[in-house]
Amino acid sequence: MTLEALLASLHLLAILTLVVFLSSEAALCRSEWMNAAVVRRLARLDMIYGITALVLLLTGIARLVWGVKGLTWYVSQPLFHLKMLLFFVAALMSLRPTLAIRRWLKALNTDGALPSEEAVRKVRVWIMVQAHIIPVIAVVAAYWARGM
Template sequence: MTLEALLAYAHLLAILALVVFLSSEAALCRAEWLNAAVVRRLVRVDVIYGLSALLVLATGLLRVYFGVKGSAWYWANPLLHVKLGLFLVMAGLSLPPTLAFRRWRRALDAEGTLPAANEVARVRRLVMIQAHLMPLIPLAAVFLARGYGH
C-alpha cells in the first residue's frame, strides 16, 4: 500500500510539473512579449516540459505494473488507451514547437533576429491545443480509477 501511495504521489508531481511548464510555454510564446531572453527561456522551459512528460509516462507505467490493481486490469480498460492516445497526440503536437523554439534560438544566435509574429502565433496555437487537451487526460483518469470502462 505504501508503494501505491508513493507511485501515485510521484505521478501527481510529474503531472503538476507538466502543467506548470506547458502553461509557462503558453504564457511566454506571444509575439508581443518575445525578445532574446524569452527565446532562450522558451528553449529551457520546453526541455523541462519534455522531461516532465517523460516522467508522467514513466510514473504512469510504474503505477500500471506495480500498482495494486495490476497491469491486466489497466490494459483491459479502454480509458487507459484514451489517456495514452491523448498523451501521444500532445507529444506529437509538442514536436513542432520544440523544433521552432530551437530554430528561433539558432537564428537569434547567428543573426540576432526574432521570429515573425505569424510564426509565433502558429506555434502558440499548437501549444494552446496541447493545453486544452491536457485536462481531458485527468478526466479519463478519474473515471478509470473508479472502474468505468470495464
C-alpha cells in the same frame, strides 16, 4: 501500499509539473513579448516540459509494472487506452513547437534574429491545443477512477 502511494504521488507530481510548464510556455509565447530573453526562456521551459512528459510516462509505466492493480487490469480498461491516446497525441503535437523553438534559439544565437509574428502565432496555437488536451486527460482519469 507504500510503493503504490509513492508511485501515485510521483505520477501526480509529474502531471502538475507538466501543466505548470506548459502553461508557462503558453503564457510566454506571444509575439508582442518576443525578445532574446523570451526565446531563451521558452527553450528552457520547453526542455523542462519535455523532461517532465518523460517522467510522467515513466511514472505511469512504473505504476503499470509495480502498482497494486497490475498491467493486466490497466490494459483491460477502455478509458486507459483513451488516456494513453490523448497523452501520445499531446506528445506528438509538442514536437512542432519544440522544433520551432529550437530553430528560434539557433537563429538568435547565430545572427540575433527573432521569430516572426506569424511563426510565434503558429507555435502558440500548437501549445494551446496541447494545453486543452491535458485537462481532458484529467477528466478521463476522474471517470476511470470511479469505475466508468
